């Protein structure tokens with residue numbers, strides 16, 4: 435069965451939402467809170483060790499009801515069944531989208547072309563488990579007989595961002611291995627990593643679903659040449675492993691077939707950390723923690739698949755985001771984790787969200803007549819408070835924001851954690867209520883500021899408030915809760931793609947730049963600039979003559 439093809443703007447719910455928006459767009463959240471002291475009770479979801487409070491949004495019961503109607507009219511329920519059961523929902527690449535199968539239990543059956551893929555997933559997991567055990571224990575050694583001390587993950591996009599984000603996030607659970615990530619084709623990146631490692635004790639994990647990506651192959655070749663300065667080609671077998679669907683190309687690179695960790699074309703690059711792409715994660719924290727990460731994601735999958743939409747975290751978050759994107763005209767969303775461990779979450783989600791839903795052609799093949807993908811950005815709090823929060827509080831833009839916090843700190847340092855979390859709660863409260871003229875006046879009076887100065891300062895010190903936030907409060911940052919959190923955003927992406935009637939799982943837009951870069955590379959290498967627009971020609975000539 436194909437995904438439904440419904441232009442959201444032609445649904446009854448959309449028309450009703452438009453009318454509703456014209457009535458409530460200037461609603462004051464503070465007034466809604468003042469008028470209903472059970473608002474937080476009504477607008478939150480408790481699930482496992484997650485508490486998601488979405489009461490600080492510009493919505494009332496009717497808004498939510500209409501957004502839920504939109505989800506039903508877009509046939510979200512049927513689409514979820516297709517998603518989980520291996521339907522060819524990535525139509526433009528003629529594939530299923532089954533990252534959820536990677537974290538399904540052993541006794542499940544998920545069919546791709548009438549074949550149950552769960553046994554082969556577990557076969558690869560077993561291979562990861564054994565390999566991880568051997569490397570961590572020191573049983574697997576480098577070519578001079580020394581145990582490995584360093585791992586270098588060579589990949590880009592989904593073959594880098596997911597593992598890099600998770601390894602950073604799970605630093606607390608890490609073992610003795612130093613894990614490095616090389617992604618950029620910028621030669622300075624790989625050279626900085628090379629400076630830190632010893633070829634005798636380093637294991638290289640080349641991760642590329644296609645094994646054709648310029649950046650990854652260039653970095654892998656540079657590293658291989660550097661490695662061969664102190665080793666023989668036979669030693670490559672002990673030091674290089676690969677994760678890919680393209681077994682032929684990996685073998686051509688010189689990697690021992692035993693050192694290939696397969697993946698499948700029904701796993702999208704940006705959703706692949708749950709597959710063997712997560713090998714560096716497993717090496718960094720051990721297979722047990724990697725498995726818990728997968729279990730956490732699976733629990734979120736079950737919640738998303740089975741829970742009623744009005745209590746379904748990914749569905750509610752997606753609908754709220756559509757409300758702001760398509761009715762309020764908000765362009766971006768911020769994601770602010772209150773833990774330094776999640777400093778790479780926003781860059782990771784930028785690929786997940788923007789590569790998936792940055793589309794302008796509907797599933798009917800026609801240009802859409804409404805806004806799609808949101809711009810995602812963010813940094814951990816409290817650092818971001820001292821960087822861009824000014825714009826969120828007093829700028830002209832509406833930026834719906836997710837605040838992610840944890841009740842327990844990992845090192846048990848309550849003094850720091852209480853300070854961190856007081857900022858976490860204070861920011862959403864400040865964004866909600868702002869500061870009124872009366873409050874500012876009283877404050878200045880108390881400070882003894884002269885009347886003339888006070889009246890000059892007054893407008894600058896007023897905060898309008900009414901800025902929407904979701905608070906995602908989790909018990910503790912563990913592999914399991916992290917898995918659930920990441921899967922939550924994956925399903926939010928899915929819901930939005932379904933409602934926006936786009937194909938979320940291709941990325942044709944990335945191709946054009948790649949093609950042009952290849953032909954420009956020929957011109958740079960040969961020193962002969964061909965016909966371009968006058969700006970590109972001018973820049974290329976300047977580059978070549980000053981090289």
Ligand code: F6P
Pocket residue numbers: 590591592593641642643644645646647650703704789941944
């Ligand atoms: O950026 C485009 C893209 O195709 C991503 O979707 C993918 O994650 C990345 O390139 C890397 O691709 P590969 O794993 O095939 O090297």
